[in-house]
Amino acid sequence: GAGVSQSPSNKVTEKGKDVELRCDPISGHTALYWYRQSLGQGLEFLIYFQGNSAPDKSGLPSDRFSAERTGGSVSTLTIQRTQQEDSAVYLCASSRGGTRYEQYFGPGTRLTVT
Amino acid sequence: AQTVTQSQPEMSVQEAETVTLSCTYDTSESNYYLFWYKQPPSRQMILVIRQEAYKQQNATENRFSVNFQKAAKSFSLKISDSQLGDTAMYFCAFMKPSSAQKLVFGQGTRLTINP
Numbered sequence: 001g002a003g004v005s006q007s008p009s010n011k012v013t014e015k016g017k018d019v020e021l022r023c024d025p026i027s028g029h030t031a032l033y034w035y036r037q038s039l040g041q042g043l044e045f046l047i048y049f050q051g052n053s054a055p056d057k058s059g060l061p062s063d064r065f066s067a068e069r070t071g072g073s074v075s076t077l078t079i080q081r082t083q084q085e086d087s088a089v090y091l092c093a094s095s096r097g098g099t100r101y102e103q104y105f106g107p108g109t110r111l112t113v114t
Numbered sequence: 115a116q117t118v119t120q121s122q123p124e125m126s127v128q129e130a131e132t133v134t135l136s137c138t139y140d141t142s143e144s145n146y147y148l149f150w151y152k153q154p155p156s157r158q159m160i161l162v163i164r165q166e167a168y169k170q171q172n173a174t175e176n177r178f179s180v181n182f183q184k185a186a187k188s189f190s191l192k193i194s195d196s197q198l199g200d201t202a203m204y205f206c207a208f209m210k211p212s213s214a215q216k217l218v219f220g221q222g223t224r225l226t227i228n229p
Contacts, residue, residue, distance in 0.1 A: 031215065043205065043219035056214040091159065101147050101209055103217060105159035 002026065004106035006092050012112045013082055021077040021109045025094030032075050033095075033103060034067060038088035046090075049075065050097055082113045116141045116208050120220035127196055128228050134181075135191045135223050137206030143167075147209045148182070148189045149217065154202040162204070165189065193225075201227045 005024045013019050025032050034046040045059040049069045060066070064083075069075040079086055089110050093103040117140045127133045139148070150162040165173045165182050172180050177194045193200055203224050207217040 033216065035217070042221050043217075045214075045216040045218070048214040048216055050215075056216070058214065059216065089157065093159075095215070099211075101211065101215060102149075102161055102164060103215075104161065105151075107156070107158050110157075 004092055004094050004104055006090075006106040006109050008109060009107065010110045010112075012114060015084060015113055016081055018078065018080045019082055019111065021079075021090050021092075021111070023075045023077070023092030023094075023106060025073065025075070025092070026104055028096070029094035029104075030072065030097035031095040031103075032069055033093045034075070034077050035091045035093065036061075036088045037091055037108070041088075043091075046077070079111075082111075084113050087111055087113045116143075116146075116210065116218045118206055118208050118218055118220040120204075120206055120223050122223045123221070124224045124226070126226040126228060129196060129198060131196055132192060132194050133196055133225065135193075135204050135206075135225065137189045137191070137220055139187050139189065139206075139208050141187070141208065141210070143210050145211060147211070148180075149207040149209065150178070150180070150189075150191045151205045151207060151219075152200075152202045153205065153222075154199075159205075163191070196227045198227050198229060201225060 030051045032049045048056040064080045067077045089108040091108045093105045095103045146167045148165045152160045181190045203222045206220040
């Protein structure tokens with residue numbers, strides 16, 4: 001079946017603009033995660049959605065970052081007033097949830113803030 | 115907080131050789147999971163192997179196997195009969211089921227398989 005998909009693949013934006021990154025998880029997966037991969041910080045957890053429960057936002061670096069998941073499927077990560085330090089690859093992953101802990105990743109969105 | 119350390123930033127071996135990537139972690143938890151992920155230049159993170167902390171038997175997946183030493187908090191990955199397609203970044207990751215199931219990653223090891 002289809003894997004996790006993310007769009008866009010690459011995004012270049014000007015400092016101060018807002019951006020939206022999209023993630024389509026594997027069908028039937030109830031858990032969805034966002035991570036950020038940057039040269040300086042490595043791979044960092046951002047946010048976790050599980051079914052209809054309140055998301056775990058403990059990894060979001062500032063209040064400029066937000067995410068939502070509509071209908072328990074597609075998720076959008078929004079970064080407001082982008083800064084140069086937001087430049088990174090944003091990875092989305094999904095898992096079946098429950099005791100199936102394997103996370104399957106999408107190809108990522110490379111964000112460049114100029 | 116849990117930390118994961120990969121002490122080898124880069125490694126290089128010849129095709130068909132065996133290579134071992136090191137990973138250590140720090141936790142006070144007794145129930146957790148460990149993973150190795152591969153990230154080729156295409157950027158797609160691919161799950162290689164997983165290990166449950168409560169299992170004493172080391173996990174294996176074809177040419178990939180782990181050496182899990184729980185007391186030493188060590189989780190190394192052995193790749194046998196290495197192939198050119200194994201060239202990638204390899205990340206060791208820790209997950210505590212009770213903590214949002216988030217993965218805590220090491221800094222990665224860049225592995226190059228030479229022909």
